[in-house]
Amino acid sequence: MILLTGGSGQVGRSILDHQSALSLPCLAPSSRELDLADRQSITDYLESHKLRAIINAGAYTAVDQAENDIERASAINSDAPATLAQYCKVNLIPLIHISTDYVFSGDKSTSYDEHDATHPLSVYGRTKLAGEQAVLASGCRALILRTAWVASPFGKNFIKTMVRLAQERGEIRVVADQYGSPTGAKDLAEVALTILPQLLNNHAAPQGLYHCTNTGETTWAQLARAVMAASASLGGSSASIVDIATADYPTTAKRPHNSRLSCVKLQRDWGITLRPWQDMVKEVVAAVLHEEGQTL
Template sequence: MKPGILLIGRTGQVAEALQRHLAGLGPVHVLGRDQLDLTQPAQVREQVRRLGPALIINAAAHTAVDLAEREPEAAFAINATAPGILAEEAARLGAPLIHYSTDYVFDGNKPGAYDEADEPNPLGVYGRSKLAGEQAIAAVGGEHLILRTSWVYSRHGRNFLLTMQRLLQEKPELRVVDDQIGAPTWADTIAASTRAMIERWQAGEQGSWGLYHLTAQGHTSWFGFAQAIGEHLKARGLPCAELLPIPSSDYPTPARRPLNSRLDCTRLAREWQVSQPNWREALIDCLK
């Protein structure tokens, strides 16, 4: 019998995609927030020990960046304390842990793409809590993969793609930030890459455990991303607002965003033979 997989997270973008992409890899036990409260350490330990999985995937997180500024305790409980506990329980079972992190661990001041050796310097509570989660997992030292990604979107949940599709059809004019740069990354790309890594592990052909960057290739701004979404609407004969580029200073938010969110994924391709599509190609596939 193939090893059982514990997937933590049910309704999030990456969790939803993983539920489809993990099919055939073995029994998958999915725990949503109604079955597992990540702010309760004892409950986290109890559920992992009850299921005794051969692999744990943590696709749950406190991802409301601005809300995290108002509720740091909840953000740290879910993004930092819980991943550390999962790492401890995974190590106790001799099971690998796959965990997802974020470009927000960086301040965005580097001119080029960040690699795994670059020093994190988060700007807000969300980034600090996610970095603390990375550090908690690394401190345990068991077999683990921390996969940093960026600008995640899908046809599911709440994200930039779905918001733009709605607003571009509702409004005559739309102002979008043009000085934040990153790689829009489809949740299915993340899930497919995760599956490929699990298959290599199951075949005994895994790369080195540790920290990796996993985003689509290429980069754009939020304005460029919105333009690409608008082009698809126009191609379908749907209404599309006029887009106007603005600086981040014209769109203040409670939490500061990194201006440069580009992540270098070279190490993932080298160590695990897993590469990602260009962000435009992935967007077209998603919109199909």
């Protein structure tokens, strides 16, 4: 059995959709069955199942809310990965853990690689960084995939928000001075499902920290324009995108101005390169419009 946490989230659902790539069945307990905020709940669940691997896609992802909910964000993002990693270490099984670009400050002028110093600006970023560190310190066979700007037809994400706003407004003001690397939850799921069999079968498989995003980089405003173009081409609504500065869109948590991730190490060690982010956007927009019955 493989344990997948966060099975109801964007990445988790995408993993479940493609789990036929695995030779082993996948257990995806709800947050009530396995509460990552509760150490006892985690250990009870782990002790009552015979696991061959864990994929930890569960997290406290409400970036702004986390600023005022430090204890819970810390339990889910820092303590839970530590508990899962400890179990993996003791039971000699591999762990795939998902982390975030928000571990960086954004001060670098080029893309970040795995050796760059971390300096999170938010509670979310700090708690996710502590989770990574706990996984690495445990000494278990782990692969951490740091990803960014995740989108899918499920749950809450920027692309879905833009599609919805385009139906309500003629003009949308979007931050144009934050740079990042959009990532399809499906693309990330495929990476996890490609890597896991190798971790299971080959003890010499590469481990450690890897950046994993779609190829290319953009700003939120440019991403919004790509969403509008994709929507219009499919017969959906479209709105004008107006550039604004981060300062014009105050949020509770600070975000890095630059969180572009270099995925060279993933290509070098695993031969994996994700498709351009623009292709992912077209696919997600098409799926969102299709679900809403908006396509031609």
